Amino acid sequence: MNKAPHNELLGKSPEFEALLRSLDIAAATDVTLILTGESGTGKELLARYVHENSRRSTEAFIAINCAALPEGLAESELFGHAKGAFTGATTENPGRISQAEGGTLFLDEVGEMSLDIQAKLLRFLESGEFQPVGSVKQRHANVRLVAATNADLCKKVDDGSFREDLYYRLNIIPFHVPPLRERTGDIRLLIPQITQRLATAYGLTAPNYSEGAMKYLASYAWPGNIRELRNLCERMLILFSGKEIHEGNLPQEIRHQQTRRWTFDLPDSGIKLDQLERELLQQALEKSQGNQSKAARILGLSRYAFMYRLKKYQLQ
Ligand SMILES: Nc1ncnc2c1ncn2[C@@H]1O[C@H](COP(=O)(O)OP(=O)(O)O)[C@@H](O)[C@H]1O
Numbered sequence: 001m002n003k004a005p006h007n008e009l010l011g012k013s014p015e016f017e018a019l020l021r022s023l024d025i026a027a028a029t030d031v032t033l034i035l036t037g038e039s040g041t042g043k044e045l046l047a048r049y050v051h052e053n054s055r056r057s058t059e060a061f062i063a064i065n066c067a068a069l070p071e072g073l074a075e076s077e078l079f080g081h082a083k084g085a086f087t088g089a090t091t092e093n094p095g096r097i098s099q100a101e102g103g104t105l106f107l108d109e110v111g112e113m114s115l116d117i118q119a120k121l122l123r124f125l126e127s128g129e130f131q132p133v134g135s136v137k138q139r140h141a142n143v144r145l146v147a148a149t150n151a152d153l154c155k156k157v158d159d160g161s162f163r164e165d166l167y168y169r170l171n172i173i174p175f176h177v178p179p180l181r182e183r184t185g186d187i188r189l190l191i192p193q194i195t196q197r198l199a200t201a202y203g204l205t206a207p208n209y210s211e212g213a214m215k216y217l218a219s220y221a222w223p224g225n226i227r228e229l230r231n232l233c234e235r236m237l238i239l240f241s242g243k244e245i246h247e248g249n250l251p252q253e254i255r256h257q258q259t260r261r262w263t264f265d266l267p268d269s270g271i272k273l274d275q276l277e278r279e280l281l282q283q284a285l286e287k288s289q290g291n292q293s294k295a296a297r298i299l300g301l302s303r304y305a306f307m308y309r310l311k312k313y314q315l316q
């Protein structure tokens, strides 16, 4: 249905390709899937990809954001309601599950669902049955569920805000969608491709990114992932259509945030690596009160590698 080229998934990194191949396999079955990953990594687009590559592709794809469902209306939104079920229910509402009949239901931010709705969803997943609000009749729907979350559901199970039984029911095949910064080579690939798509949509000429600018972009951490990348491409297209973009044209947060956070920041004045290594070895020995195995562990070294360094600096 939605096979327009602008919906095509971009990315050629081995991390992303591996994910697509696993999704291809899962898409061919009716198994419940859960996509985990940071916001903006493409979970909704991937849920559509699963639907489009499944036997259900000619039927509906219905997406619901559980975090955006108003508390009192969530149940009727999902399961529907009978006419007159509550004040304002002047007509019958089939609900989203019924609308997805034969197709795929995408539950985004599933971790935000209330415990009450979780119980009803679990029942539906196990039996295919549900009861619209204010109705005495059971309904049945044939729906494939794809869920997504950027929250740690395990933690939510621990603190009691997510049902453990539903967690296991959803977690049959979990898929982790990698953040953009962990997709090798994809930033450099996506920038010109997304820019070109946007340029066509706006009727503008795409700008060109200089190698200097590209270096900054490629090492930036992209906390908002592809959504953030797309927004930046759009802003740069509007401001620099047809021009060359240099590093000085990039927004502050990209030029100044020292991108991938290092565990140690190399000062501009430089360091003496040998001296630093020697001091670290000495500190580790002090902390472990001379216990060499423990000192090696503190430094993340094998005992052998640690001993080698002690000899090198004549610390033994
Ligand atoms: N692989 C991709 N190729 C092209 N655009 C993508 C890709 N993944 C995500 N996007 C775009 O990034 C934005 C965020 O994607 P979305 O699926 O809503 O992320 P999430 O649900 O993980 O927050 C959307 O505009 C989407 O079209």
Ligand SMILES: [Mg+2]
Pocket (backbone or CB within 6 Å): 040, 043, 044, 108
């Ligand atoms: Mg989303």
